[in-house]
């Protein structure tokens with residue numbers, strides 16, 4: 159594996175979860191460097207197809223150079239909140255056999271200093287997955303109110319020193335632009351009074367700003383109903399999350415949908431006659447000790463799986 163490749167997480171488990179039909183139509187909504195897509199393609203005949211999405215232009219470049227000539231494969235360069243739009247354009251809503259989300263950032267994004275995601279590599283403080291649009295982390299930190307910065311760090315980083323960090327950022331930016339990952343890491347490290355074992359003090363702040371800049375949680379909330387509506391009966395949804403904020407959204411959404419509505423007692427339908435639009439498949443899956451030993455990123459991964467039933471489901 160070279161320095162900027164991506165070691166897939168829960169690859170086998172995700173493929174098993176998708177229960178691949180060899181002539182099926184699949185969506186990998188988070189292509190990255192395509193390990194999951196490749197594994198899906200290997201299980202498809204020439205009748206099968208896979209549509210993949212990623213909003214990172216470097217993922218698009220990788221797809222074009224490495225999947226060129228693969229007629230069963232189509233890449234869409236867009237945020238996955240545009241899933242429904244893209245499936246409707248292909249007349250594929252309600253016809254998908256399996257849909258995979260492997261959330262968060264890829265190793266190439268984290269490991270390339272120029273992308274500005276990591277406090278481990280000094281580079282321009284960017285953090286955008288889609289480098290073609292939106293504010294960089296540096297631009298946002300230069301203009302946001304102290305309260306907004308504190309709220310973001312608290313909410314998305316679950317950082318108890320959010321207010322101290324935000325105040326240090328606002329103080330420092332009066333002296334000089336916070337335009338590199340090293341500068342931000344240093345400000346955070348000085349502002350955080352205690353140290354957690356095996357955790358850089360900047361971890362939570364970097365995670366928070368990254369989630370905010372990329373609207374990561376809103377993307378997930380938007381796409382989940384679209385994903386359920388996209389599946390055909392028997393189709394599978396598999397979602398791999400990497401932190402509790404992501405997983406909480408997925409867990410509650412699937413659990414509530416699988417439970418079905420609270421039916422008013424006067425309704426002439428009994429709860430046991432109602433079938434929810436999805437059923438949960440198995441228990442959430444975590445990486446094995448072996449996988450964690452081989453790939454540390456998998457330590458916080460959790461895979462949830464659901465299957466579409468015959469019950470009608472419309473997005474609002």
Ligand SMILES: C[S@@+](CC[C@H](N)C(=O)[O-])C[C@H]1O[C@@H](n2cnc3c(N)ncnc32)[C@H](O)[C@@H]1O
Nearest residue numbers: 188190191192193194212213214237238260377
């Ligand atoms: C964990 S990586 C996926 C790795 C991939 N499964 C592999 O094996 O190479 C997540 C990828 O999803 C993309 N991504 C994250 N959120 C996205 C969104 N809302 N819309 C589109 N792409 C997104 C990122 O740019 C990144 O390339």
